Amino acid sequence: MLSKKTKYGIKALTYLAKTNKECPVQISEIAENENISVKFLERILLELRKAGVLDSKKGKGGGYFLARQPKDIxxxxxxxxxxxxxxxxxxxxxxxxxxxxxxxxxxxxxxxxxxxxxxxxxxxxxxxxxxxxxxxx
Amino acid sequence: MLSKKTKYGIKALTYLAKTNKECPVQISEIAENENISVKFLERILLELRKAGVLDSKKGKGGGYFLARQPKDIxxxxxxxxxxxxxxxxxxxxxxxxxxxxxxxxxxxxxxxxxxxxxxxxxxxxxxxxxxxxxxxx
DNA sequence: ACAAATCCTACTCACATTGTAGGAAACAAA
DNA sequence: TTTGTTTCCTACAATGTGAGTAGGATTTGT
The missing domain is CATH 1.10.288 (Cobalamin-dependent Methionine Synthase; domain 2)
Known part of the structure; x- marks a missing residue:
């Protein structure tokens, strides 16, 4: 079985890749659109950042964004x-x-x-x- | 992750296929040779019998044997x-x-x-x- | 200073896996 | 018919993992 963690992770990443914004996207926005618990997703995105797949920005206007181009992930x-x-x-x-x-x-x-x-x-x-x-x- | 149940099941089946005996093979013999808990293996073989992969014989001289030829399993x-x-x-x-x-x-x-x-x-x-x-x- | 966001750790709860216990049923042989 | 050997079957216990929650620390823009 694929864990929900991985499933949610993939969904979050594809959301980021699809929306393709210039500015960082907040956890809450991803969670809402993909039907994922905010706190759980928070942990997942953190892991992906530590693995170098995502990058983040703290504070107001902060959020997550892809560390590389979709084709390189x-x-x-x-x-x-x-x-x-x-x-x-x-x-x-x-x-x-x-x-x-x-x-x-x-x-x-x-x-x-x-x-x-x-x-x-x-x-x-x-x-x-x-x-x-x-x-x- | 593959469960130990499945892992043990495959090992038991290959043991039966390899030894290729005429007479039924007892659970204890398989368990000993493949390093599996006897009681746990008992349940596994029972499931395989119910699925039609194995057949069994009770009582003295009883045991398990393949229900079909190895190439058909x-x-x-x-x-x-x-x-x-x-x-x-x-x-x-x-x-x-x-x-x-x-x-x-x-x-x-x-x-x-x-x-x-x-x-x-x-x-x-x-x-x-x-x-x-x-x-x- | 304040608010908004990520960062981080620890905790709880439910469930599946793994294994155990104990006896019932079937069968062969004495 | 008795005895021992084997599978059959259910219930139980222990353990670990997955999923999610709580709460605060830290960083940053206004």
Whole structure:
């Protein structure tokens, strides 16, 4: 299951990419338009800023805006930031690798073998989609 | 994340496919060889039997055995039985569809658009892998 | 100074996952 | 027919995670 955090994050980013304003957009505006709890979204956008996907401005007239052009923001970045590993098991994760406790030999593990394929196919999709790709209907 | 239930289920099934015995195999034997809690595995195998993937025999000399040949057991069956939907969001699930509460229009939703691609690529992998494929090193 | 916005941490609540306990039912063999 | 072995089935407990809330600190424009 995709977490709501990631789902909301993607929606917020596409909102920013679509509205394409010069000035920063406030959390409350995004939250209202995308039906997201303001406080929850606040935390999500903060994570995206720390990951370098978003940038922000404090105080009056402040808000959030994309740190790069939509075409330069790949889904891999967003998913890894908000959702964590793309792989379904740690033993096939490229960025979050961890050995399984119960598995004596990965090279002959059926789960490993299957999940490498799933990881690669998902990765291909995420790499192939930028924010710009997603806002084009 | 892949649940341990599914992970254990796949391991148990590949164990059965590999050992390829004439007689039924007991839960305890599978559990010991694959490092799985006996009682937990018991429940998992029961689910797989109800789904028609496994068959069983009670009493002395009883146990579990594959209901079909390994090449006729596809990963889609196993995943859907143990893990549930293959899609990461209900609004793109083929077998477990459910509309999102927060989303007014699926056809213009970026999450929807992205997750359809992920679903299709994962589905292709699961459809393309039978139990037999997984036990061939 | 004041108001508006992000920043940051800690907390609560609900739910799913993982695993356990204990017995009922079926079956084979003595 | 008794006994032991196995699956079957339900209920329960422990743990962890996701989702959301609360409340204040900090920054900034007017």
């Amino acid at each position: 790949l889904m891999t970045d967003i998913i890894r930031t908000l959702e964590g590993p793309i792989a379904m098991v740690p033993c096939v994760s490229l960025n979050f690798y961890k050995k399984c406790d119960d598995c004596p030999d990965e090279t002959v593990c059926a789960v490993n073998k299957l999940m490498i394929q799933v990881r690669d196919s998902s990765l291909a999709v995420f790499r192939n989609n930028s924010l710009e790709d997603l806002i084009r209907s | 596809l990963m889609t069956d196993i995943i859907r039985t143990l893990e549930g939907p293959i899609a990461m969001v209900p609004c793109v699930s083929l077998n477990f569809y459910k509309k999102c509460d927060d989303c007014p229009d699926e056809t213009v939703c970026a999450v929807n658009k992205l997750m359809i691609q992920v679903r299709d690529s994962s589905l292709a992998v699961f459809r393309n892998n039978s139990l037999e494929d997984l036990i061939r090193s």
